[in-house]
Amino acid sequence: MQDRNNTIAGWVLFAGIIALGSTLVVSEVFHAQEVESCSDDASDGYCPPYVKEASLAAGGEQEAEQPIAFFLASADATRGENVFKKCSACHTVTAGGANKVGPNLYDIMGADIAAKPGFAYSDTLAGLEGNWGWDNMSAWLQSPRGFAPGNKMTFAGLGNPQDRADVMLYLNTLGSGIAVPPPPAMDDAVADAEEASAEGELQLAQDSDTADDLTENAVEGTGSQGGVDVPDAN
Structure with a gap:
């Protein structure tokens, strides 16, 4: 057992x-x-x-993001206002509004970086040159820590580029009104592919027309009675 x-x-x-x-x-x-x-x-x-x-x-490559101008072409200020609700706890956007945890953001688009009066900026941000143009603001909104390491803003950022474009378009309606950049030029490879596709569709249409003509001739025929020619029995 x-x-x-x-x-x-x-x-x-x-x-x-x-x-x-x-x-x-x-x-x-x-x-x-x-x-x-x-x-x-x-x-x-x-x-x-x-x-x-x-x-x-492990160090793999990430697909490159389109320029922010690409997303601005389809941006919507109303959507941006909704996205901005995430920021309203720390920022005001009214003319003459008070600074809160972050500075008042009225007329921020196009303004110099770290130039809002009465707000104590971090040394890191205060030491930057330039202004809040579309590219700078997009990079800041995407990752404040990445744009200016060591700054005081704790917000993680907006990873979705369309959200950033929407928010910036909304901010641009608040006293700024700077020019929105045009969409980026189409990549040459993409343009060539679309052109080749269009040429292929045109050729198919022409081939279809030719086939229709041949079909009509075959049905109508060329005999004296208007029917299809039939070979003589002889």
């Missing part, structure tokens, strides 16, 4: 080892497929978020 129990226990242990091994093999296969699907050669373009994050953490 003891030998039988030992035999059963051995088979159970063996089955467990086989199951564990199979799980590891399957996991590696699917993991390899997921990593491959994140490559440039992937046909479906799918990349699981955790794989992408691991790739970025």
Whole structure:
């Protein structure tokens, strides 16, 4: 009886080892497929978020973001006002409004950096030159700590470029009114691809017209009775 129990226990242990091994093999296969699907050669373009994050953490490249002018072309000040609610606890936006935890932001677009009177800016921000143009403001809103390391603002930033464009357009309506940059010029490769696509569609249309003409001629025929020519029996 003891030998039988030992035999059963051995088979159970063996089955467990086989199951564990199979799980590891399957996991590696699917993991390899997921990593491959994140490559440039992937046909479906799918990349699981955790794989992408691991790739970025390991030094992988992140897709370049479009210039902010691209998002300004479709920006909406009303949406920007809603997004700005995240900032209203620390900033006022009315003319002559008081500074709070952060400075009053009325007429901020185009103004010099760290130039609002009566607000104690950090040395880091006060030492910067330039103004709050579209690019600078976008970079600041995206990551205040990245734009001016060591500044006092604790807000993590707006990662969505469309949100930043909307907020800036809203701020621009509040006493600023600086010119909105035009959308960036289309990339040459994209332009060439679209031109080739248009030429291909034109060629297909021309081929379709030719095919229709041939079909009409075949149906109408050229015989004296107007029907399809039929070869003589002779």
